Amino acid sequence: MAKCRVCGSTSIVISSVIGLCVNCIRSGARLDPDPHLASRSRFKLQLYMESGEYKCTICGRNCGINKNSRGFCNYRGGGGDGI
Known part of the structure; x- marks a missing residue:
């Protein structure tokens, strides 16, 4: 079970990579650093x-x-x- 990095809720449907629950995603919450940028950087893209x-x-x-x-x-x- 993963934990939302914004609101702290736990659920089996929270992605451990993105780290946001559906409610925080829908409300427009963003993480710093952006996981997409971190992933592209890791693979030298x-x-x-x-x-x-x-x-x-x-x-x-x-x-x-x-x-x-x-x-x-x-x-x-x-x-x-x-x-």
Whole structure:
């Protein structure tokens, strides 16, 4: 059973990764640090989308990729000559 990190309630349906109960999620409670940012950092993924000069259309994010960087999904990279 996990415990909500905001209100302290315990339940079997609280995710131990997110650490919030459904009531706190619905009320808009946020944790610091954000678990999504922590997860992306742990796997050395880009934390925020860039607006680079090369457009990637592999996934639905349509992010921009700069030279020598990778897209937000980490699938496609910008080489020296573009994507």
